[in-house]
Amino acid sequence: MKKVISGNEAASIAVKLSRVQVISAYPITPQTTISEKLSEICGSGELDARFVKVESEHSAMATLIGASSTGSRTFTATSAQGLALMHEILFWASGARLPIVMVDVNRAMAAPWTIWCDQTDSLAQRDTGWLQFYCWSNQEIIDTIIAAYKISEQLLLPSMICYDGFFNSHTHEVADIPDQELVDSFLPARQAEYKLDTKDPHTFSGGTLPSMFMEFRYKVQKAFERAPELIESVYSEFDQKFGRRYNPVESYFVDDAERVLITSGSSASTAYHTVRMMRDEGEKVGLIRMRQLRPFPEAELFRAIPKGALVGVLDRNLSPGTGGVWTQEIRAALGRNNINLSLHEFVAGLGGRDISENNIREMFAGMKAADGKRQSINWIGLNR
Amino acid sequence: MNKQFDNNSVGDDGRDYEFCASHDFYGHSACPGCGEKILFRHMLDVLGPETVMVVPAGCAAVTDGVFPHSLSPVPYLHVPFGATASAAAGVRAGLDMTGRKDVTVVAWAGDGATFDIGMGALSAIAERNENILYVCYDNEAYMNTGMQRSSATPRGCWTTTTPKSRLKEEPKKDIDAIMIAHRIPYLATGSPAYLDDFKAKVEKARDTDGFKFLHLISPCPPGWRSDPSDSIKLARLAVESRVFPLYEVRNGVDYKITMQPEQCSVSEYTSCQGRFAYLKSEDSERLQAETDQAWAELERKEK
Numbered sequence: 001m002k003k004v005i006s007g008n009e010a011a012s013i014a015v016k017l018s019r020v021q022v023i024s025a026y027p028i029t030p031q032t033t034i035s036e037k038l039s040e041i042c043g044s045g046e047l048d049a050r051f052v053k054v055e056s057e058h059s060a061m062a063t064l065i066g067a068s069s070t071g072s073r074t075f076t077a078t079s080a081q082g083l084a085l086m087h088e089i090l091f092w093a094s095g096a097r098l099p100i101v102m103v104d105v106n107r108a109m110a111a112p113w114t115i116w117c118d119q120t121d122s123l124a125q126r127d128t129g130w131l132q133f134y135c136w137s138n139q140e141i142i143d144t145i146i147a148a149y150k151i152s153e154q155l156l157l158p159s160m161i162c163y164d165g166f167f168n169s170h171t172h173e174v175a176d177i178p179d180q181e182l183v184d185s186f187l188p189a190r191q192a193e194y195k196l197d198t199k200d201p202h203t204f205s206g207g208t209l210p211s212m213f214m215e216f217r218y219k220v221q222k223a224f225e226r227a228p229e230l231i232e233s234v235y236s237e238f239d240q241k242f243g244r245r246y247n248p249v250e251s252y253f254v255d256d257a258e259r260v261l262i263t264s265g266s267s268a269s270t271a272y273h274t275v276r277m278m279r280d281e282g283e284k285v286g287l288i289r290m291r292q293l294r295p296f297p298e299a300e301l302f303r304a305i306p307k308g309a310l311v312g313v314l315d316r317n318l319s320p321g322t323g324g325v326w327t328q329e330i331r332a333a334l335g336r337n338n339i340n341l342s343l344h345e346f347v348a349g350l351g352g353r354d355i356s357e358n359n360i361r362e363m364f365a366g367m368k369a370a371d372g373k374r375q376s377i378n379w380i381g382l383n384r
Numbered sequence: 385m386n387k388q389f390d391n392n393s394v395g396d397d398g399r400d401y402e403f404c405a406s407h408d409f410y411g412h413s414a415c416p417g418c419g420e421k422i423l424f425r426h427m428l429d430v431l432g433p434e435t436v437m438v439v440p441a442g443c444a445a446v447t448d449g450v451f452p453h454s455l456s457p458v459p460y461l462h463v464p465f466g467a468t469a470s471a472a473a474g475v476r477a478g479l480d481m482t483g484r485k486d487v488t489v490v491a492w493a494g495d496g497a498t499f500d501i502g503m504g505a506l507s508a509i510a511e512r513n514e515n516i517l518y519v520c521y522d523n524e525a526y527m528n529t530g531m532q533r534s535s536a537t538p539r540g541c542w543t544t545t546t547p548k549s550r551l552k553e554e555p556k557k558d559i560d561a562i563m564i565a566h567r568i569p570y571l572a573t574g575s576p577a578y579l580d581d582f583k584a585k586v587e588k589a590r591d592t593d594g595f596k597f598l599h600l601i602s603p604c605p606p607g608w609r610s611d612p613s614d615s616i617k618l619a620r621l622a623v624e625s626r627v628f629p630l631y632e633v634r635n636g637v638d639y640k641i642t643m644q645p646e647q648c649s650v651s652e653y654t655s656c657q658g659r660f661a662y663l664k665s666e667d668s669e670r671l672q673a674e675t676d677q678a679w680a681e682l683e684r685k686e687k
């Protein structure tokens with residue numbers, strides 16, 4: 001059924017369709033309306049789930065550690081300060097191999113206070129052992145959440161679904177809401193092999209010595225290495241059932257492109273619009289959209305980059321002291337694969353500053369043939 | 385590894401009163417004379433196998449065993465230091481949603497996890513009246529990290545962060561009063577020197593719906609600088625001196641003192657512990673006066 005909904009409604013709908021059993025969340029802009037909607041549908045019985053109304057995000061994630069350990073399907077949503085407050089427990093979730101699914105509505109990290117969008121909050125959690133997906137539309141939010149449960153429960157790794165605060169969370173769009181029956185056939189109830197069970201008592205996450213801890217981490221890494229193949233098969237099945245095909249990396253107008261921009265989230269929507277206009281004007285420009293940070297989809301990315309093209313990366317985030325996180329990630333992947341490619345690094349849109357069509361044009365204009373010099377950050381839209 | 389227990393000690397009422405004895409309750413690494421293990425074992429004897437433990441960082445976590453060994457005969461979920469209460473609420477929700485409402489969920493946490501880092505989350509689950517049995521084994525300091533002060537450490541006490549040059553100046557935080565103020569269905573204190581009293585309270589707590597809080601005095605020979613063979617004696621003197629009175633409170637209003645042994649002086653309790661070695665006589669007098677006042681208050685509330 002097609003409906004006009006906001007990004008946050010899309011997330012709530014997906015949680016309901018996924019038949020989540022335990023929800024725990026704490027209000028923070030721009031995530032709050034997810035918690036409100038879920039409270040409503042849990043309260044009315046529309047969704048048969050327990051909503052644990054905690055006093056902090058640290059507790060929201062801790063609650064899900066307990067709930068997921070019983071074998072139940074769990075969900076939370078947060079933004080920025082809330083995600084940072086969970087930091088300790090994020091490591092715990094992946095180390096304990098719990099398939100928790102969470103939405104992070106991207107918001108910049110204070111100080112100074114801001115409620116507006118950038119992606120620094122979730123990107124700063126890249127080392128916590130969570131799968132990370134980035135969406136650009138409300139349809140994609142619904143579909144990615146449903147798919148994430150299937151992926152997480154097979155890999156025994158948690159998933160974070162990220163989308164831009166306000167630009168996605170509060171923007172209304174048409175989305176096709178899948179039938180419950182179809183979702184049930186795609187995503188059956190969770191079957192936990194390891195869980196708290198008084199009939200088969202075990203101890204979970206107890207002390208380890210240096211002689212064993214590394215093996216636990218090795219297994220987490222191995223699960224991430226298995227992920228690409230599994231994600232591909234889940235997306236194929238999703239496509240067969242729902243008629244919508246997803247990939248970890250999406251590309252647009254890249255085939256003959258001489259200049260391409262790599263970005264993610266709502267910035268990719270603006271870039272897409274701009275690229276189409278520039279194509280009409282005869283410019284050979286293209287766009288690559290990153291839908292996944294972890295596992296880092298390097299094979300898919302390299303396949304998408306046209307040979308000989310100039311490449312820029314638009315980072316709506318900043319890791320002070322180095323630069324944009326996506327740029328660093330892509331540079332690391334290039335180095336790992338001995339590919340000599342110079343990246344133009346564009347930092348824009350921090351703390352919700354608009355990224356306009358002109359800004360995107362400025363980025364394409366700034367992509368020049370490599371001159372062998374050190375690349376530094378290009379600040380776009382900065383008032384100097 | 386946990387073993388399936390052999391159910392050979394079932395009482396007339398169908399309950400397994402020697403659950404731990406029927407299980408190989410060995411292999412922990414607690415110090416000799418540790419109160420925590422004594423309390424844990426006797427609590428489980430009452431609760432039996434339909435129990436799930438939620439345990440934060442602290443001695444109870446570390447001494448249960450190193451992977452893949454575990455002492456616990458029931459599922460034992462380790463959680464981060466400040467996460468006990470919330471994780472227990474999650475276990476409760478998950479068990480309820482998967483058809484296991486009858487399982488008792490026990491949060492088993494030290495004084496640091498309870499009085500300090502986990503206080504906000506503890507208050508939250510009490511306010512929400514979660515159907516959880518929260519037990520604090522109180523050894524009055526951060527023992528696992530080597531005896532640093534907590535807000536449960538008594539005034540005048542030595543710890544590694546309240547050294548001889550600056551003993552703890554503040555009185556012990558009144559956790560019972562805080563929990564009672566939440567009007568929880570059941571709160572009780574317990575001591576390993578009064579096992580019948582303790583076990584009766586565990587049973588009452590288990591059979592009460594909603595949130596239950598047990599506050600247990602838990603002797604710790606290395607931290608208290610006491611002789612391991614004195615642990616039970618100290619747990620008794622704590623009660624006799626009225627430093628740690630045994631009582632219970634229902635719904636935040638119904639007080640009942642459950643044990644009234646003949647009174648001994650506070651210094652009789654403190655003098656055999658090295659952690660109180662630097663108390664001056666005026667400090668002892670002050671402790672005695674505070675203890676007497678608290679007891680009078682408790683008696684007044686009981687009436």
Ligand SMILES: Cc1ncc(C[n+]2csc(CCOP(=O)(O)OP(=O)(O)O)c2C)c(N)n1
Pocket residue numbers: 441442443444464465466493494495496497498523525526527528529534
């Ligand atoms: C967030 C965090 N901070 C600090 C620690 C270190 N730490 C582990 S146990 C502990 C003290 C435990 O004290 P208590 O709860 O009283 O338990 P006990 O060891 O006395 O049994 C501390 C400070 C930790 N594990 N996590």
Ligand code: SF4
Pocket residue numbers: 413414415416417418419420443447523527528603604605606607
């Ligand atoms: S340090 Fe104290 S609390 Fe910890 S195991 Fe030893 S006796 Fe028990």
Ligand SMILES: [Mg+2]
Pocket residue numbers: 494495496522523524525526527
């Ligand atoms: Mg302690």
